[in-house]
Amino acid sequence: MKIAILFGANSFEHEISIVSAIALKKVLKEELIYIFCDYNRDFYLISTDKITSKRFSSGEYKKDKKLELKKGGFFQKNLMGEKKIAFDTVLNVIHGKDGEDGTISALLDFFDINYIGPRVEASVVSFNKLLTKLYAREFGVKTLEYKTLQKDSKRDLILNYPVIIKPTRLGSSIGISIVKDENELDYALDVAFEFDSQVVIEPFIDGIKEYNLAGCKTDKYNFSIIEEPQKEEFLDFDKKYLDLSRTKRGNEANLSEELTQKIQDSFKKLYEPFFAGSIIRCDFFVLDNEVYINEINPVPGSMANYLFDDFSKTVKELVNYLPNRTKVPPLYRYINKIQAAKGK
Amino acid sequence: MKIAILFGANSFEHEISIVSAIALKKVLKEELIYIFCDYNRDFYLISTDKITSKRFSSGEYKKDKKLELKKGGFFQKNLMGEKKIAFDTVLNVIHGKDGEDGTISALLDFFDINYIGPRVEASVVSFNKLLTKLYAREFGVKTLEYKTLQKDSKRDLILNYPVIIKPTRLGSSIGISIVKDENELDYALDVAFEFDSQVVIEPFIDGIKEYNLAGCKTDKYNFSIIEEPQKEEFLDFDKKYLDLSRTKRGNEANLSEELTQKIQDSFKKLYEPFFAGSIIRCDFFVLDNEVYINEINPVPGSMANYLFDDFSKTVKELVNYLPNRTKVPPLYRYINKIQAAKGK
Numbered sequence: 001m002k003i004a005i006l007f008g009a010n011s012f013e014h015e016i017s018i019v020s021a022i023a024l025k026k027v028l029k030e031e032l033i034y035i036f037c038d039y040n041r042d043f044y045l046i047s048t049d050k051i052t053s054k055r056f057s058s059g060e061y062k063k064d065k066k067l068e069l070k071k072g073g074f075f076q077k078n079l080m081g082e083k084k085i086a087f088d089t090v091l092n093v094i095h096g097k098d099g100e101d102g103t104i105s106a107l108l109d110f111f112d113i114n115y116i117g118p119r120v121e122a123s124v125v126s127f128n129k130l131l132t133k134l135y136a137r138e139f140g141v142k143t144l145e146y147k148t149l150q151k152d153s154k155r156d157l158i159l160n161y162p163v164i165i166k167p168t169r170l171g172s173s174i175g176i177s178i179v180k181d182e183n184e185l186d187y188a189l190d191v192a193f194e195f196d197s198q199v200v201i202e203p204f205i206d207g208i209k210e211y212n213l214a215g216c217k218t219d220k221y222n223f224s225i226i227e228e229p230q231k232e233e234f235l236d237f238d239k240k241y242l243d244l245s246r247t248k249r250g251n252e253a254n255l256s257e258e259l260t261q262k263i264q265d266s267f268k269k270l271y272e273p274f275f276a277g278s279i280i281r282c283d284f285f286v287l288d289n290e291v292y293i294n295e296i297n298p299v300p301g302s303m304a305n306y307l308f309d310d311f312s313k314t315v316k317e318l319v320n321y322l323p324n325r326t327k328v329p330p331l332y333r334y335i336n337k338i339q340a341a342k343g344k
Numbered sequence: 345m346k347i348a349i350l351f352g353a354n355s356f357e358h359e360i361s362i363v364s365a366i367a368l369k370k371v372l373k374e375e376l377i378y379i380f381c382d383y384n385r386d387f388y389l390i391s392t393d394k395i396t397s398k399r400f401s402s403g404e405y406k407k408d409k410k411l412e413l414k415k416g417g418f419f420q421k422n423l424m425g426e427k428k429i430a431f432d433t434v435l436n437v438i439h440g441k442d443g444e445d446g447t448i449s450a451l452l453d454f455f456d457i458n459y460i461g462p463r464v465e466a467s468v469v470s471f472n473k474l475l476t477k478l479y480a481r482e483f484g485v486k487t488l489e490y491k492t493l494q495k496d497s498k499r500d501l502i503l504n505y506p507v508i509i510k511p512t513r514l515g516s517s518i519g520i521s522i523v524k525d526e527n528e529l530d531y532a533l534d535v536a537f538e539f540d541s542q543v544v545i546e547p548f549i550d551g552i553k554e555y556n557l558a559g560c561k562t563d564k565y566n567f568s569i570i571e572e573p574q575k576e577e578f579l580d581f582d583k584k585y586l587d588l589s590r591t592k593r594g595n596e597a598n599l600s601e602e603l604t605q606k607i608q609d610s611f612k613k614l615y616e617p618f619f620a621g622s623i624i625r626c627d628f629f630v631l632d633n634e635v636y637i638n639e640i641n642p643v644p645g646s647m648a649n650y651l652f653d654d655f656s657k658t659v660k661e662l663v664n665y666l667p668n669r670t671k672v673p674p675l676y677r678y679i680n681k682i683q684a685a686k687g688k
Contacts, residue, residue: 010671015678039674041415041454054683057676068414071385097672098454102464106450110385110442120446121475124468131469134478150617198617273494273542327354328441330383332401334359339398 001316002031004074004087006094006115008056009037009104012174012195013096016301018056020093023302025051029312033087035074036061037094043067043074045085071111089319092117092299096170100299101127109325115277116318118298122274126296129168129200139273141266142292144202144285151197155189162204165189167196178204205287210294211253213267214281214304218321221271222314224307226263228253229283250306259286266291276323279303279314345660346375348418348431350438350448350459352400353381356518356539357440360645362400364437367646369395373656377431379418380405381438387411387418389429415455433663436461436643440514444643445471453669459621460662462642466618470640473512473544483617485610486636488546488629495541499533506548509533511540522548549631554638555597557611558625558648562665565615566658568625568651570607572597594650603630610635620667623647623658 007021008014021034025048034046036056045065046055055061067074067085075082090108092115098104102123108115118126125135133143147157148168159179165188167175175195177188192199214224227250255263267282270293281300285292297304305311351365352358365378369392378390380400389409390399399405411418411429419426434452436459442448446467452459462470469479477487491501492512503523509532511519519539521532536543558568571594599607611626614637625644629636641648649655 012672014672015676018679039672041456053679057679057683070412070414097670102446102468103450103454106447106464107454110447110451112385120450120464121468121472124446124465125475128465130482131465131475131479134482135475138474138478326441328356328358328383330358332359335362335397335401339401 001089001319002033002087003028003315004033004035004085004090006035006037006090006092006104008039009094009098010039010041011094011096011098012170013099014039015053017093017095017099018053020095020302022051022053024091024093024305027305027311028315030316033085035067035085035090036064037098038062041098043069045074045076069107069111073111073113088114089322090115090117091303091315093303095299095301096174100297101169112325114319114322116279116315116322118275118278118280119323122278122298125274126280126298127169129166129295130198132293132296133200135274136270136293136296139269141269142290144205144292144294147201149189149199149201151193155186157185157201159185159201160203162206164202164204165192166200166202167192168198168200169196205285209286211255211263211284211286212281212304212307213263213284214279214300214307215267215271216279216314216318217271217276218317221264221268222308222317223264223267224281224304225250225252225309226255226260227251227307248306259289259291262291266293270296277318277321279318281307345433345663346377346431347372347659348377348379348429348434350379350381350434350436352383353438353442353448354383354385355438355440355442356514357443358383359397361437361439361443362397364439364646366395366397368435368437368649371649371655372659374660377429379411379429379434380408381442385442387413389418389420413451413455417455417457432458433666434459434461435647435659437647439643439645440518444641445513456669458663458666460623460659460666462619462622462624463667466622466642469618470624470642471513473510473639474542476637476640477544479618480614480637480640483613485613486634488549488636488638491545493533493543493545495537499530501529501545503529503545504547506550508546508548509536510544510546511536512542512544513540549629553630555599555607555628555630556625556648556651557607557628558623558644558651559611559615560623560658560662561615561620562661565608565612566652566661567608567611568648569594569596569653570599570604571595571651573627592650603633603635606635610637614640620665621662623662625651 005021007017036044036046044061045067065076067076074085100123102120105120105123125131136143162180165177175192179185179188211226213226216222278298281297281304283294285294308314349365351361380388380390388405389411409420411420418429438448444467446464449464449467469475480487506524509521519536523529523532555570557570560566622642625641625648627638629638652658
C-alpha cells in the first residue's frame with residue numbers, strides 16, 4: 001500500500017504539520033510519498049529522503065516537482081503531457097486552517113481522491129470550538145460551561161476568574177491565554193482577537209485532570225491507550241511544538257475500568273455521527289468522576305501515533321473503511337417532463 | 345461588472361440549479377457569463393445565449409468550452425497554452441450537495457476566487473438541519489422541538505402525530521414526508537433514509553404561518569420583502585421545482601410592524617456570525633406571535649430574486665463587502681529557532 005502524506009498549507013500550524021510529517025516517516029511501515037502544500041498553496045512532490053524541516057524553511061522545496069490537484073488526483077506535467085502520481089490514499093496531516101477547517105477535505109472529495117482525515121462537516125464542528133460544544137452536548141457528551149464574545153461587542157463580561165480565553169477557530173494553543181483577574185482580561189482578548197473574530201471563554205480549573213484518547217472506527221473501534229498528558233500550567237505553542245514531534249510511546253494513565261469505559265463511550269458518541277474516515281484525538285477533562293470533552297483534534301499532532309500499539313496497522317486497516325461518497329446519478333427527470341409537456 | 349453564474353454540479357438539486365441560473369438571466373443587469381458544472385463535475389463555459397434547460401439535459405453542453413478550476417480562476421486551454429476566464433465575482437447558484445454543503449465554497453476559497461455565497465462554516469450549519477437548530481438556539485433564535493434518528497438505530501419512537509420527517513442534509517423537499525399516524529412512519533423513514541443516514545423529526549403543525557425573508561449585509565442589512573409563501577399541505581418537489589423558476593415579484597405579507605421587526609431581528613441573529621458574503625433566504629414559522637427558524641437557505645432558489653425591490657443592485661453592492669480571507673504569512677519561526685539552537 002502506498003500512502004501520500006499531505007502536509008503544510010496556508011495555516012498558522014504549517015510548521016507543526018512539517019514536524020508531524022517527518023515524525024510519520026519513522027512510524028509508518030507502508031510505502032510513503034510526500035506531497036507538500038506550501039504557504040502559497042502550491043503543491044510539490046518531495047522525495048522521501050529529502051524530508052527535513054530545513055528543506056521547507058529554506059525554500060529549497062521549490063526545486064522539487066510541482067504538482068497540480070485536479071479531478072482524480074495530483075498530476076505532474078512532463079514533456080508528454082502529464083503523469084498522475086500513484087498512491088492508494090492521502091493521509092491528511094495538515095493542521096489548523098486548510099487542513100482541519102474542511103477546505104482540504106472538500107477538495108479531496110470534489111476531485112474524488114481517497115483520504116484519511118475528517119470530512120467537511122466533521123472538520124467544521126471540531127475546528128470551531130463553539131460548534132464542538134453544541135455538537136458534543138447534542139450527542140450526549142458534557143462540556144465545560146462557556147461564554148462567547150464577538151470582536152466588535154462590548155466587553156462587559158462578568159466572569160469568575162481564573163478563565164481561559166480561546167480564539168474560536170484555532171488549535172495548538174495559538175492565541176490562548178489564562179486570565180487570573182480582570183486586569184489581564186483586555187490584553188488576553190486583544191491577543192485572541194488577533195486570530196479570530198470570536199472567542200470562547202471557559203473557567204480555568206487548576207489541577208483538572210486531562211486525558212487524551214485517540215482512535216478510529218473500522219468494523220470496530222480501534223482505540224489508543226489513554227494518556228494523561230504532561231502539563232505545566234498549560235502547554236504554550238513553543239512547548240507544544242516540540243511535544244508534537246513525538247514518536248516515542250506515551251504513558252498509559254492508571255485509570256479505573258469504569259473511568260476508562262466512560263472515556264471510551266464519550267469518544268464513540270463524538271466519533272459516530274460525523275467522523276468516519278478519520279483518526280482523531282479527543283482531549284477530555286475529568287472532574288468529580290465526570291467526563292467532559294475539551295477538544296476534538298481531527299488531525300492530531302503526529303497523528304497521535306505515539307498513543308497506538310501499532311499505528312501503522314491502524315492506518316492500514318482504516319483505508320478499507322473510508323466512507324462512501326454519495327454520487328448523484330445524472331438524471332434530467334423534471335426538465336424532460338416539462339419539455340415533453342411542451343411538446344418540444 | 346462581470347458576474348460568473350456557477351451552477352449545476354453533482355447534486356440532487358442539479359436541475360433546480362439550472363432553472364435558477366436561467367431565471368437570473370432575466371433579472372441581473374450586470375454582464376453575465378455562465379459556468380456549468382456537470383453531474384460529473386467537469387466545468388464548461390456556456391454562451392449566455394445558449395442557456396436553455398435542453399442544452400444540459402440533452403448533453404449538448406459538451407460541445408461548449410471545457411474549463412479547469414485551479415489557482416486564481418477558471419482556465420480554458422488553447423493552442424497558446426491557456427486563458428483565464430475574466431470576471432469579477434462568482435455567484436454560487438449550486439443548490440444542495442456541492443453548492444450548499446461547503447464543497448464549492450472551499451474550492452473557491454482555496455483557489456482564491458471571489459464569490460457570493462455561503463462560506464464553508466455557514467454552509468455546514470445551514471445544510472445540516474440538526475446543526476441549524478443548534479446554531480440558531482445558540483444565537484438566540486427559536487426552533488421547533490425535534491428528535492433525530494440514525495439509519496441503523498431502533499425505531500422505537502414515541503411521537504405526537506402528525507410529524508414531519510426530513511433527511512438531515514437535503515433541501516428542496518426531497519425525501520420529506522408528513523406522517524399522520526404510526527402506520528405511515530416506517531415507510532416515511534425508509535424514504536428519508538434513502539437520502540441520508542440521519543433524519544430530523546418535527547411536529548407538523550397544520551396551518552402554521554410561514555414567512556420568508558431574504559437579505560444580505562453590506563455596510564447595512566439589505567432586506568427583501570417578507571413573503572407568505574403559497575402553500576398547499578406542503579410543496580412537493582415537482583411544485584417547488586416549478587415555483588423556483590420565479591422571477592415575478594412576490595406578494596408582501598401584511599404584517600404588524602412588531603412582527604416584521606421580530607422577523608428581521610431573527611434574520612440578523614442568524615446572518616451575523618457566519619453568513620457574510622452570501623444572500624440567504626430564511627424561512628420562518630410564526631406561532632402565537634413567536635418567531636421560529638425553519639430553514640436557512642444559503643443558496644435559495646432563483647437566489648430569491650423575486651423578493652427584492654432591485655435584486656441586481658443588491659448583488660452589485662454585496663460584491664464590495666465580501667469577507668476577507670485570512671492569509672497566513674509564510675514564516676518559519678520555530679524551525680529556524682531550532683536550527684539556530686542546533687547550530688545548523
